[in-house]
Structure formats: C-alpha cells, structure tokens
Amino acid sequence: MTENSTSFDKNRIKIVLLEGIHPSAEKVFANDGYTNVVTAAKSLPVEELKTVLSDAHFLGIRSRTQVNQALLDFSPKLAAIGCFCIGTNQVDLTATRARGIPVFNAPFANTRSVAELVLGQMILLLRGIPAKNAAAHRGEWLKTAENSFETRGKILGIVGYGHIGTQIGILAENLGMKVQFYDIENKLSLGNARAAESYQQLLATSDVVSFHVPETPQTKNMMDETAFKHLKDGAILINASRGTVVDIDALDKALANKKVLGAAIDVFPVEPKSNEEEFVSPLRQYDNVILTPHVGGSTKEAQANIGIEVSEKLVKYSDNGSTLSAVNFPEVALPSHSGKHRICHIHHNEPGILARINDMFSSNNVNIAAQYLQTKDQVGYVVTDIDQTSSDKAFEALKQIPGTVRTRILY
Ligand SMILES: NC(=O)C1=CN([C@@H]2O[C@H](COP(=O)(O)OP(=O)(O)OC[C@H]3O[C@@H](n4cnc5c(N)ncnc54)[C@H](O)[C@@H]3O)[C@@H](O)[C@H]2O)C=CC1
Numbered sequence: 001m002t003e004n005s006t007s008f009d010k011n012r013i014k015i016v017l018l019e020g021i022h023p024s025a026e027k028v029f030a031n032d033g034y035t036n037v038v039t040a041a042k043s044l045p046v047e048e049l050k051t052v053l054s055d056a057h058f059l060g061i062r063s064r065t066q067v068n069q070a071l072l073d074f075s076p077k078l079a080a081i082g083c084f085c086i087g088t089n090q091v092d093l094t095a096t097r098a099r100g101i102p103v104f105n106a107p108f109a110n111t112r113s114v115a116e117l118v119l120g121q122m123i124l125l126l127r128g129i130p131a132k133n134a135a136a137h138r139g140e141w142l143k144t145a146e147n148s149f150e151t152r153g154k155i156l157g158i159v160g161y162g163h164i165g166t167q168i169g170i171l172a173e174n175l176g177m178k179v180q181f182y183d184i185e186n187k188l189s190l191g192n193a194r195a196a197e198s199y200q201q202l203l204a205t206s207d208v209v210s211f212h213v214p215e216t217p218q219t220k221n222m223m224d225e226t227a228f229k230h231l232k233d234g235a236i237l238i239n240a241s242r243g244t245v246v247d248i249d250a251l252d253k254a255l256a257n258k259k260v261l262g263a264a265i266d267v268f269p270v271e272p273k274s275n276e277e278e279f280v281s282p283l284r285q286y287d288n289v290i291l292t293p294h295v296g297g298s299t300k301e302a303q304a305n306i307g308i309e310v311s312e313k314l315v316k317y318s319d320n321g322s323t324l325s326a327v328n329f330p331e332v333a334l335p336s337h338s339g340k341h342r343i344c345h346i347h348h349n350e351p352g353i354l355a356r357i358n359d360m361f362s363s364n365n366v367n368i369a370a371q372y373l374q375t376k377d378q379v380g381y382v383v384t385d386i387d388q389t390s391s392d393k394a395f396e397a398l399k400q401i402p403g404t405v406r407t408r409i410l411y
C-alpha cells in the first residue's frame with residue numbers, strides 16, 4: 001500500500017480477527033504482506049481473549065466482543081482496533097484513545113442491508129403475516145383481512161434520521177408511505193419526509209415506529225413504559241438499532257395488552273454469545289413478533305464490503321500512520337513520503353509537547369522533512385517525516401518526552 005518498506009517485519013505483526021469476519025479482510029492483509037493473522041468464527045470467552053491479545057498488534061471484532069479497560073490491560077501491544085460493523089459501543093472509546101489506540105469502523109457498508117430488512121419487516125407486520133405464518137406451521141388456517149393493511153398512505157416514524165434512517169425513509173416513500181422523523185440533530189429532510197414536532201408527537205401519530213439511533217446514555221430505554229403510553233394504539237414497533245433502546249419488559253406488556261399490533265426486534269439487551277447458546281426472551285411467546293438474531297447487517301454483500309473497508313483502514317494505519325475516519329482519535333490523512341523516515345508520536349494533549357518534540361529533533365541534529373499534527377480531546381497525534389537514516393537516538397529521546405503515550409517508527 002505504501003512505497004516505503006516498513007521498519008517492523010510485517011510477518012511479526014499479529015492480527016486477530018474474531019466473530020466470523022469475512023475472508024475478504026484476510027485477503028487485504030495477505031495482499032499487503034501481513035500473514036500472521038489469527039481468526040475465530042465467534043467471539044471468545046474473556047480468558048481466551050486475554051491470551052490471544054497478549055501479543056496482538058491489531059484486533060478485528062463485530063458487535064459481540066466487549067473491549068473494556070480490563071481487557072486493554074492484557075493487550076499491551078495493541079496498536080489499533082477495527083470494528084467490522086457500524087456500531088462502536090462495544091469498545092470503550094475513551095480508554096482506547098487514552099492508550100493511543102485508534103478505533104475504526106465501516107460507517108455505511110451495511111446500511112442498505114438494514115434498510116431492506118426493516119422495509120420487509122414493515123410490509124409483513126402490516127399484513128399480520130408473522131402470526132399467520134406461525135399459525136400455518138401449526139396447521140391453523142387464518143384467512144382474514146382483519147388487522148391487515150397496505151403500506152400505502154401509512155405513516156412511518158423514524159427515530160434517528162442518520163444513514164439507515166434516511167435510506168429507510170426514501171425506500172418507504174417509494175411504497176407510498178408518509179415519512180416523519182425525530183432526531184436530536186437538525187437534519188436535512190430527504191424526499192417528502194418531515195421532522196416531527198417532538199419524540200412524543202412522532203410516537204402518537206405514526207403507524208410504524210422504527211428505531212435507528214446509536215447506543216448512548218440518552219437512547220437507553222428510549223422506548224420505555226412511558227413512551228409506550230404515548231404510542232398510537234395498534235402501532236407497529238421495529239428495533240434494529242441496539243438492544244438497550246427498547247425496554248423489553250415494557251414491550252412485553254404492550255404486546256400482551258394489544259397496545260402494539262406487532263413488532264420486529266433484531267437486537268436485544270442480552271444476546272447469545274454464539275449460535276450454540278440459547279436465545280432467552282419473553283418475546284418468544286408472541287407469534288406477531290419477528291425475532292431475528294442481530295442480522296440487520298448480515299448479508300454477503302455487506303460483510304464482504306465491510307471486510308475490505310475496515311482491513312484497509314487498519315493496513316493504512318499500520319503502513320502509513322493515517323487515521324482518517326477513526327471514531328475516537330485525531331484524524332490525519334497522510335501522503336507516503338518516499339526516501340524519508342516516518343515517526344509517529346501519540347501524547348497527552350497538553351500545551352508545549354510539539355515544541356518539545358521539535359527541540360529534541362533539533363538537538364539530535366535531525367532534519368524534519370514534513371510534519372502533521374492533529375488533536376482530539378485528551379490525545380494529540382504528531383507524525384514527523386525525517387531525513388536521517390539512523391534515527392535510533394532521536395527515537396529513544398522521543399519516548400522520554402513527558403506526556404508521551406506511545407511512539408512508532410513506521411519506516
Ligand atoms: N441490526 C444491525 O445489524 C445493525 C445495527 N446498527 C445500529 O444502527 C445504528 C444507527 O446506524 P446509522 O444510521 O448508520 O447511524 P448514524 O450515526 O448515521 O445515525 C444515527 C442517528 O441517530 C441520531 N441520534 C442520536 N441520538 C439520538 C437520540 N437520543 N434521539 C434521536 N436521534 C438520535 C443521530 O443524530 C443520527 O442522526 C448504529 O449506531 C448501530 O447501533 C447498524 C448496522 C447494523
């Protein structure tokens with residue numbers, strides 16, 4: 001990927017890819033000379049994870065693996081993490097940033113897959129198909145038009161009008177639905193969609209409510225008992241965002257008392273760690289609820305694209321130091337600089353560090369060919385291209401600068 005050969009032998013760089021990340025990722029690493037790749041088809045138990053990460057430089061996960069302070073303590077060499085998905089809530093972004101570990105994701109490679117699933121669920125639920133299908137499997141014949149509706153003319157309320165929410169809005173309008181949305185940010189309305197006056201107003205006036213918000217403290221139990229009271233009687237509820245957003249006990253009650261006509265839930269507060277573990281939920285008793293095992297983004301197309309996108313970001317960071325599109329880290333887009341040597345310095349974002357770095361280079365008689373600096377919250381990232389072929393002394397001095405978090409010689 002870069003013209004310069006890296007200082008560190010690529011075969012010694014250990015990459016761990018968990019949770020059945022698409023083989024397209026391994027291909028990207030192999031094509032760039034990274035052959036020390038360990039893969040697992042599922043998430044690993046914590047103790048196994050600690051062992052495999054004890055000497056790993058790069059980690060690739062999907063939504064199951066929780067990367068917290070405790071795990072980071074056992075991952076001393078970890079240089080970057082790739083979330084091969086959209087959500088990054090499974091990673092402690094503050095702790096990783098403080099340790100100089102950038103986190104990358106694929107912000108829209110599975111957007112279309114989620115949107116298509118939700119669209120299909122909406123059509124099936126408005127027709128009451130899940131319950132009729134379940135009954136037919138039991139030998140019952142539920143031929144009736146009761147509670148069976150077209151999508152045309154119905155109101156879709158989208159909570160979280162971001163990449164997925166807007167895609168669904170456009171597709172739903174093509175079915176003749178009227179789209180309204182609620183978002184905490186001021187958003188451009190696409191097509192004929194309009195912003196609802198408030199979250200409560202959206203709940204009270206939508207025939208279908210679909211959640212597409214990230215997991216944050218504000219979205220936790222956003223759909224709780226109080227929110228269900230605001231919901232229009234006989235509405236349909238869809239959640240393909242995060243399991244913390246809908247209070248499952250409150251949904252259970254709303255289904256039991258027929259406040260909700262049907263629901264589709266793809267994400268749960270607690271999800272099985274593997275396909276071998278039993279899925280436990282009070283929602284299993286309802287024929288009018290579509291339960292899917294967190295597969296909103298699980299299509300061949302999306303997974304192959306995510307594999308390529310995120311591994312390329314990790315390779316670029318490893319080869320060249322670029323952090324463009326990191327979700328927790330100062331973003332620097334770097335050209336490669338042939339004939340020079342590149343040194344990365346991650347530090348606490350305090351006044352005077354850049355001056356200390358440059359003083360050190362100057363006192364070691366090292367000429368700076370180019371330099372890039374970016375800061376984000378408590379972390380600063382300086383990439384310096386230098387002329388000298390032998391810069392070991394300067395590199396050692398760089399590590400000693402007060403405020404240093406970590407340093408890397410790239411080439
Ligand atoms: N089920 C699955 O397999 C998948 C689930 N997801 C989930 O879907 C979520 C949304 O994905 P994108 O649309 O790509 O994200 P996005 O970041 O493009 O959009 C999220 C929107 O939610 C809004 N938002 C944040 N907090 C809010 C609040 N309290 N109330 C209302 N709006 C709020 C944001 O302003 C933003 O417009 C992801 O964070 C992820 O958790 C994503 C992909 C696959």
Ligand SMILES: O=C(O)CCC(=O)C(=O)O
Nearest residue numbers: 062063085086087297298
């Ligand atoms: O496919 C996965 O593992 C997770 C999908 C997801 O939830 C996401 O992209 O945020």
